[in-house]
Amino acid sequence: MKNKNLLYIAVFSAAIILCVIGILALQTRPAQGVADIYLEGELVRSVEWASLEQPMEIPIGDGNILCADGEGVWMKHADCPDQLCIKQGKIKGGALSIVCLPNRVTVTLRAPKAEMDGVAR
Amino acid sequence: MKARKMVLLAVLVAMGCGLFVLESAVPPIAAVPGLKLGLANIVTLLAMEWFGRKEAAMVLLCRILLTSLFAGQAVYFLYSIAGGIACYLVLCLFRGAPLWARSALAAIGHNVGQVTVAAVLTGSFSVYWLLLYLIIGAIISGSLIGVAAEMVTRRMKDFIKGD
Numbered sequence: 001m002k003n004k005n006l007l008y009i010a011v012f013s014a015a016i017i018l019c020v021i022g023i024l025a026l027q028t029r030p031a032q033g034v035a036d037i038y039l040e041g042e043l044v045r046s047v048e049w050a051s052l053e054q055p056m057e058i059p060i061g062d063g064n065i066l067c068a069d070g071e072g073v074w075m076k077h078a079d080c081p082d083q084l085c086i087k088q089g090k091i092k093g094g095a096l097s098i099v100c101l102p103n104r105v106t107v108t109l110r111a112p113k114a115e116m117d118g119v120a121r
Numbered sequence: 122m123k124a125r126k127m128v129l130l131a132v133l134v135a136m137g138c139g140l141f142v143l144e145s146a147v148p149p150i151a152a153v154p155g156l157k158l159g160l161a162n163i164v165t166l167l168a169m170e171w172f173g174r175k176e177a178a179m180v181l182l183c184r185i186l187l188t189s190l191f192a193g194q195a196v197y198f199l200y201s202i203a204g205g206i207a208c209y210l211v212l213c214l215f216r217g218a219p220l221w222a223r224s225a226l227a228a229i230g231h232n233v234g235q236v237t238v239a240a241v242l243t244g245s246f247s248v249y250w251l252l253l254y255l256i257i258g259a260i261i262s263g264s265l266i267g268v269a270a271e272m273v274t275r276r277m278k279d280f281i282k283g284d
Contacts, residue, residue, distance in 0.1 A: 008222035012260045022253045041244020081194075084154045097247045099154050099239070102196055106245045 029093045032109040035073045037066065040104045048112065049073050063103040073107060075100065129281070130168065130180055137164035137184035142191060153254045155235055158262050159228055161188070162208065166224055166270040169212055171281045177212065181205050196242070200235050207234025220274070224267025228259035 033050030072092035211230030
């Protein structure tokens with residue numbers, strides 16, 4: 001019984017450490033300048049936010065308003081009760097998307113496509 | 122089913138609903154969708170400990186049906202039921218583990234089930250990254266809830282067996 005407790009404590013500690021490492025690794029990823037907006041699983045719009053100079057409002061469906069400026073994207077308005085996507089704040093890199101579960105909206109970031117880079121250069 | 126057992130199961134369901142309402146009054150700890158204490162899951166654990174798999178399934182289903190009515194949005198039912206089923210399967214799978222560890226494992230199962238539904242509903246697999254945050258939360262809150270269930274079970278042992 002005691003051994004089993006120790007075994008599980010070891011397994012869980014290892015899992016927590018792995019998760020923390022994963023989260024830290026994600027946060028060090030460089031900024032990714034394009035936001036893909038998905039509504040109910042379909043890509044509705046891609047926004048290149050990195051080059052924006054003025055803040056921009058992007059309505060998504062009926063329930064959400066996304067905001068973007070040159071420093072990141074964030075959810076400004078959501079008509080759901082939990083408001084979690086707003087509390088997620090501004091994102092600019094990493095793998096974590098802005099997710100509004102009740103309205104089935106996700107905003108994921110990615111690097112601009114290779115040919116875009118070519119043009120920019 | 123004996124009246125005594127039925128009443129105890131009904132009390133567990135009622136406790137689960139009460140804990141759910143209590144928990145939704147607590148502001149979220151961090152801005153991670155799906156991160157919750159999961160207090161209500163203690164009743165599934167207790168039903169499993171005190172009676173068995175069949176009774177735990179009944180308590181779980183009744184609780185999810187009732188709390189989904191409270192929550193109001195149909196989509197919450199999908200999340201709860203997916204989380205509940207995954208959590209239940211893990212509980213059945215790890216029968217040999219100490220209760221606190223089983224509880225933590227079940228909490229992880231719960232999160233995996235819910236994130237899977239979120240991935241299907243939003244059509245984006247990037248929500249799986251949330252698991253990095255959710256697993257940490259599941260291990261901590263799941264273990265604590267499991268310890269609480271152990272303590273309750275120890276004190277209630279004689280009462281559950283009947284007088």
